[in-house]
Amino acid sequence: MNTENRLPLALLLLRLSVFLVMFVWTVDKFVEPQHASKIMAEFYSLSGVATAVIYLLAVIEVAIILAFLFGFAKRWSYGLVLLLHGISTLASYQKYLNPLQPPNLLFFAAIPMLAACFVLYYLRDADVLWTIKRAAAIELKSALKLIRDDYRIKGLVTQAVSLSEYWGRFSWSERLR
Numbered sequence: 001m002n003t004e005n006r007l008p009l010a011l012l013l014l015r016l017s018v019f020l021v022m023f024v025w026t027v028d029k030f031v032e033p034q035h036a037s038k039i040m041a042e043f044y045s046l047s048g049v050a051t052a053v054i055y056l057l058a059v060i061e062v063a064i065i066l067a068f069l070f071g072f073a074k075r076w077s078y079g080l081v082l083l084l085h086g087i088s089t090l091a092s093y094q095k096y097l098n099p100l101q102p103p104n105l106l107f108f109a110a111i112p113m114l115a116a117c118f119v120l121y122y123l124r125d126a127d128v129l130w131t132i133k134r135a136a137a138i139e140l141k142s143a144l145k146l147i148r149d150d151y152r153i154k155g156l157v158t159q160a161v162s163l164s165e166y167w168g169r170f171s172w173s174e175r176l177r
Contacts, residue, residue, distance in 0.1 A: 011127040019069045021113060022081060026065060043091040053153045062159035071131025074124040082117040089114045 029036045033054035041047040066137070067077035088110065095107040120127060 003137070007123070007126050008129045011120060013072070014120055014128060015068065018081065018085075018113060018116055018120065019065055022065045022068070022085070026058055027060045029054050029061070033058075033130060043088070044049040071124075071127055074127070076129075078117075078121040078124050082114075082121045085110070085114055085117050 033051045036057075037049045037051070038053045044069045061084070064077055064080045067073055068081045073078075092107050093102040093109065099105055099108065
């Protein structure tokens, strides 16, 4: 097996592992927003960040990391993941200055992950396994626009009919058109 055939698998595994770490950190913002607030105070000098702001940041992060997971809008999603992780790695610089003081050694795991984020961004065009291709994304966007337009037109005619009754009138094949 030559390098061209092995590279996409290696990039997929990198993307999945980076996603896993980012996902756990994002879930932490939903589950324990006060923990995220403490991190922002300690590492970013942003004290007193409200829970609502933490939730908003978490929702934005979910959108970014899901786009990253599926390889959608790679320049933006991979770039934002690199930027987010780069900022968090740099914000922890004091932990790197005293590596043997517990738990500072754990912070060093951020450095190879930062390198993985860079590799994924740099080689994003070669990352093709399990990604949303541009054509599929355009088709999805067009389908969503058609559904929205169809709903608006039929919604004007059938304002008194509930959504469940409206969809109940069609067979499954008609609903999926």
